[in-house]
Amino acid sequence: MSLILLAYDLEVAETRFIDALQLSAVGIAVVFAALVAMQGLLVLLRRFSLTPAPVAEKTPTIQSPATQPTGIPPEIVAVISAAVVASLGTGARVTRIRIAAPSAGSAWSETGRREVQTSHHPRRRDS
Amino acid sequence: MSLILLAYDLEVAETRFIDALQLSAVGIAVVFAALVAMQGLLVLLRRFSLTPAPVAEKTPTIQSPATQPTGIPPEIVAVISAAVVASLGTGARVTRIRIAAPSAGSAWSETGRREVQTSHHPRRRDS
Amino acid sequence: MSLILLAYDLEVAETRFIDALQLSAVGIAVVFAALVAMQGLLVLLRRFSLTPAPVAEKTPTIQSPATQPTGIPPEIVAVISAAVVASLGTGARVTRIRIAAPSAGSAWSETGRREVQTSHHPRRRDS
Amino acid sequence: MGETLFRFIHDSGFGQFTGGSMVMIGIGLLFIYLAIRKGFEPLLLVPIGFGILLGNIPYNAEKLSLSVYDGPVSEAKLDYYTTEAMEILGKEYAANEKIERPYLSAHLDLVKQGKAVMAHSEESIVYIHRDESGKVVPPPPGQHKLRRGGHMVFVAEAREDHRYPVVIPLTQQDAWNASVLWILFRGIEWGFFPPLIFLGVGALTDFGPLLAKPRLILLGAAAQVGIFGALACAVLLGFDMKEAASIGIIGGADGPTAIFTCSTLAPHLLGAVALSAYSYMAMVPIIQPPIMRLLTTRAERLIRMPPPVETPRLIRVLFPVLGFLLTAFIANAALALLGMLFLGNLLRESLVTERLAKTAQTSLIDIVTILLGLTVGAKTQASNFLTWQTIGIFVLGVIAFSMATAGGVLFAKLMNLVSKEQINPLIGAAGVSAVPMSARVVQRVAHEEDRQNFLLMHAMGPNVAGVIGSAVAAGVLLSHLQ
Amino acid sequence: MGETLFRFIHDSGFGQFTGGSMVMIGIGLLFIYLAIRKGFEPLLLVPIGFGILLGNIPYNAEKLSLSVYDGPVSEAKLDYYTTEAMEILGKEYAANEKIERPYLSAHLDLVKQGKAVMAHSEESIVYIHRDESGKVVPPPPGQHKLRRGGHMVFVAEAREDHRYPVVIPLTQQDAWNASVLWILFRGIEWGFFPPLIFLGVGALTDFGPLLAKPRLILLGAAAQVGIFGALACAVLLGFDMKEAASIGIIGGADGPTAIFTCSTLAPHLLGAVALSAYSYMAMVPIIQPPIMRLLTTRAERLIRMPPPVETPRLIRVLFPVLGFLLTAFIANAALALLGMLFLGNLLRESLVTERLAKTAQTSLIDIVTILLGLTVGAKTQASNFLTWQTIGIFVLGVIAFSMATAGGVLFAKLMNLVSKEQINPLIGAAGVSAVPMSARVVQRVAHEEDRQNFLLMHAMGPNVAGVIGSAVAAGVLLSHLQ
Amino acid sequence: MGETLFRFIHDSGFGQFTGGSMVMIGIGLLFIYLAIRKGFEPLLLVPIGFGILLGNIPYNAEKLSLSVYDGPVSEAKLDYYTTEAMEILGKEYAANEKIERPYLSAHLDLVKQGKAVMAHSEESIVYIHRDESGKVVPPPPGQHKLRRGGHMVFVAEAREDHRYPVVIPLTQQDAWNASVLWILFRGIEWGFFPPLIFLGVGALTDFGPLLAKPRLILLGAAAQVGIFGALACAVLLGFDMKEAASIGIIGGADGPTAIFTCSTLAPHLLGAVALSAYSYMAMVPIIQPPIMRLLTTRAERLIRMPPPVETPRLIRVLFPVLGFLLTAFIANAALALLGMLFLGNLLRESLVTERLAKTAQTSLIDIVTILLGLTVGAKTQASNFLTWQTIGIFVLGVIAFSMATAGGVLFAKLMNLVSKEQINPLIGAAGVSAVPMSARVVQRVAHEEDRQNFLLMHAMGPNVAGVIGSAVAAGVLLSHLQ
Ligand code: NA
Ligand code: NA
């Protein structure tokens, strides 16, 4: 790589490096400013919206599938539920649909747990 | 608004207004001409196609879901029907799929009736 | 059509025709060269991949629907299966999903057989 | 480093901030609020509202190309420029006088000599003085005017109302200078987004109710009086003919038609016209009922209508083909709109092209809707939105909707006078289009008085006829004024 | 008002009506009928048929820009013009002589002086005399010449009706003048629609049958003799080499390949070539069986073929990659087609990019199909479609299909002579591509004689090989003639 | 016929073959292998790898326009050219000196007189001597100079093999000459593909974890030190500022941001930067864990974190709106990226525009991903990829990722020093973005030491904050250097 370097006047390189450091300092400062401001914004928003989240959102059920922006159209969700109920006779699988909305606190570790389960099979099906 | 008007020579404005009225008259005439012609076309078409609509279309059933251009792929329709039959044990819900083709005469007031039912809940789910 | 021909100098036409024959000869030669080379490539590939295809591919089952690039999302496949099982109580229809992957040898004639069945109804549903 | 930081802050939104952008951002937030919380046409007003935010983030236009106005300069566009007035090389040009070729050549020479700057939009030509060394020098007093709002500069004289010209900075002159928003806005400026949306609309529309009751088509024609009435009012308020036509088309109550017409005839009003059209379409349940009740008796509102006869499949397939030929022959300037609308419907009704119809109804219309909404919103900027004109447009918009509603209802009453078969005059109000909102309004008003009267499907006929009617009206305007 | 109305009617489709547009509209209706009622390739013939309607609605080209031919004028395009013959500034140019730069400069000068008008398509240059006052005056007699076939024109004056060759009005000269259809047609003129369709085709195609029986690939090569045979016939009929190649490619029985090739080599024939290709692809069940029965014995038609061995996943993934390299090295002029076809197949077979393959198979291919069909259809206009050339193209098209079928069948018989393992020669007919129609024809013909003989999947191998074969042939033609 | 065949073979990939294209094809195959077999970001590396194949099929550039570099010549683009050095008409220009207008005019005159040829890409201007008869003649020796790195060239003669710098044949000079790949590459050169992908990313991203733990946003800021550290290192290695910024942005670990920035600041490095970024994003599980373990104690890695509180819907809807205003005011040069990201998220979270969000998440992002990957891949060619620069870029890329990881982890430890509420410093590593790969790495490393510690969702907060952080950093770079 030094060959490339030699092609340049060292003085030019020095000036350019100082410029780069300045730009870096400004850049880091601005990125932090933006994200600190965003943090502040969110803290403020949380403070002003003390109302607890509606219950319906904490435990989304099959009756209100449209509130889950999962990309699955509501008809399909209804069909899944109906089919599952019909074939298994239990509501056990219905829980799995609830998991898709990772907002409930307990869902966090559950999601992590699921990740662990899948991560033991790193090989893909093309193997 | 009169301030805007003042910026214009009144004589220019008058000529322009007469132009506007002429254009409006022509425009309304043309729109009526086009839609009256379309009405005539449809009356003619109806007269020449005295054949009644095929029965299959009057009472679309689950057996011919492909004739309903509802955007729901036929497999899904079949699955919906199967699931509904399996879970409820009755054909009651199957009627609901037929409603999606608003061509039968009785469907017209039925559609209106449904509209009324939903219109009592003007608030959206984001409330 | 001879009228068109007359509009041209016959000498020009002759030269052009010889050019066309040359181009045709080169073209056919190149097309054959390309496809013969492709055939050779495939023969070589087959020789070097003596490993038989994995069993999972020969008899794709509902448990691994993702291996079928049929464009049907796996959830739907699962739902179809569940609904079918629930409504009919037998696994007979499940075979139909397997057919969608036309790689097994027996599937070839089966596909042909299906084609025959459908070809007896050349009229479309708009009739 | 201090200088770098200072320069960065100066160029940032905070350094370039103006009151105008603050107000515009407020308007954007308002539209997003109305769309999400009040359910006002959210599929369009969310992208449009967000587009207003996007188009009004302040930035240093001398340095960056970000807005929907930042496109490349092209000699070819000069022909379309109009000027308020100018003096160049000793020759005077009057307001809105078409610049003639001899002048253009002279002008281009100046540009090539580096003595003049071309602006980058349909709206302006700008003239700059440079001294012998090529530096830009202040022009003789009174000859130049700088515009508020940060990114638009620099004219031998701007138009009186300070709206256009938008000027490319010197450093970017003659260069490829297109922002992402400018690129995406091509879909509107070149006019193909509205027809593509109409393709999806056609594939989504069931013309069945219209085919079942051909007589009701006329209500879709009658409601277009709103377009022409508002046009005449706009001329009275001082708008020129092209502007007035663009404002009148709001009365068509059809977004793509309004955008298609306005972007051709008066692109500088596009933001205000589009916002006005979509706002009033969402407010149809507020605007229409009082007018409907005022113009009808209770007896009329109680009229029930019999269910229609079946429409055979053949007519459903023939209608988009023959209907297209008929309307396109009459109003050929609306060819793109009418063609796409009826093609979409043919794809739907032919039953042999279902996969094409499905894609037109979903991915295609959705993609175009997002991009159209976003760029229309971004076209509104303080300099061209916070004006008396915008207020006038919103006033005229509500006039247009009201006249359209009245026109439909009154024509329905007229039809009852001359015909035995009575129709409920309320369904005339559905002729404004605003599909399916105004048909629902009809249903609701009738239902309030008679719980067993269901007019929704009867109203759908005039409703979809109104879409065709306003496209035809747009064709008349485009043909006459282009 | 009378004048306004009169002007409107004069400009409308009724005022601008000609016999040619009536015939073209009839042709459009015929294609829509065949597509919907007879099921002839409806996914393409419905948009194409509707496009023919769209492109033939009469309008006043002096005033509006509506057709696929109404684009901006660009000096850059002059280089591509060919002329029948002309005299300008005292210099004579012979038929089809490339216009040289010195002439172009002179011509441009005339344009800049407002004395000449450039037309707006690949098809025409138009020269107009103007007197001192700027009015258009009739040129001296005999100074203009029109070429047969309507597609290449050099005239000293515009046609009386100002329609074809469509002349850009002076006021729009040098200006941005693009219609919506012109914009959408860029996808064909710039050549990216056919490759995007091939991306979807690749994602939809299962090359399994081809991989299982590599030997049958050769049938996909043999059937391409139809392309070159028709090319030679076309030259005999007086078409020039580029035109002949564009006609020959109809024998490839593959729509996107034909459009890609023709839009590069002979864009003026695009409508006729595309219509001919898609029509005959739909008519394969009528064209092929007699030829297949004529060239085979009953014994040959009864040959059964054993089911093939499995194809491992590895080969399915390697094939699109190595197959692309091989064919692209040989026929690099078809790079875009081959690249997209094999990329689409790799997305499908790799199993790790399923969501991309699914989108390519659905939304993407559907959107492009609608736009391609519509604009190809709109490219057909009376002046360039109702010609002897079009008749010749349709005659040559059926010759091409017949020769392709015969080539495939005879080559299969040849393979049986030199090889022990017998193949049913009927499957040679599937080599023409027309996927999957011709494979089905093979199945049906074989099944008529032996109810237990199922050849469909065996025929799919040559069938998809034929797609690759005709893309390679297109590469040869493009490389040689461009 | 022998001659025709010989010419065809000469023009084919075999006749035009060079060692460089062979190596590039090998690299393309390697990326396809890694993507399919090893699962390295297959959705992007399959199209990119295939694009490398597509861009390196050898062809005769004198005759055909196939590569992503084969576009039309436009005078407007000359302004952007830089040159190594040149002498023209007796005037000397130094390396990287901006070509001034007077020279340009002179140059254009030469072009118009047919004495000079402009090349067709950002990479080269080519000057050719012609003798009186118009034949190209060898220039006097020593008059041409090539710049290091292959990407900016000014030569007095074309290269011997006529390949790079690719020279437009005289016959195509001044003409429309766009290849399909050139057309599709407009999405990157004009900068709208990355924002469209961000629209889909926004619609796919659940900002919930970030909203639940606002404090962790800072980790997404800290990890951006990788960008600026690598920038400084790049300058030390001799890259100029724009190049260094484009290389630094690799440390943002976000593909669309890297492509958006690099295509504006240093388009000649685009292939190497994009490949480096996606490769290292896929290799995050290899790069990050050693650094994470080195910088943390076992006690720190065992820290568990409590589940967060609920986020009300209101905040989910307000966040994309207010977050956009905030970041766009600060970093307005990244307006297009930030706007599309937050609009996509608003479409998702508003719940009233679900169909738009769904299309943005599926068809739209898929279509753009295929085209972006393919054309970025095709941009890599031997002449600009097989260079010392590329090696430097890959070395700097791994430095950037390492510094970003270290920055995040160390900042998390710093936060533990100043705050009571302890966080597991491993989640700092997720701040690099590479969504969701690096969050998964955090989960895995923590889980190895404590089977009951599930950090995935906690790591998602910094992870998505890192996307915003690198877009802001891109805004700073674009604003400063453009
Ligand atoms: Na309307
Ligand atoms: Na073929």
Ligand code: NA
């Ligand atoms: Na990042």
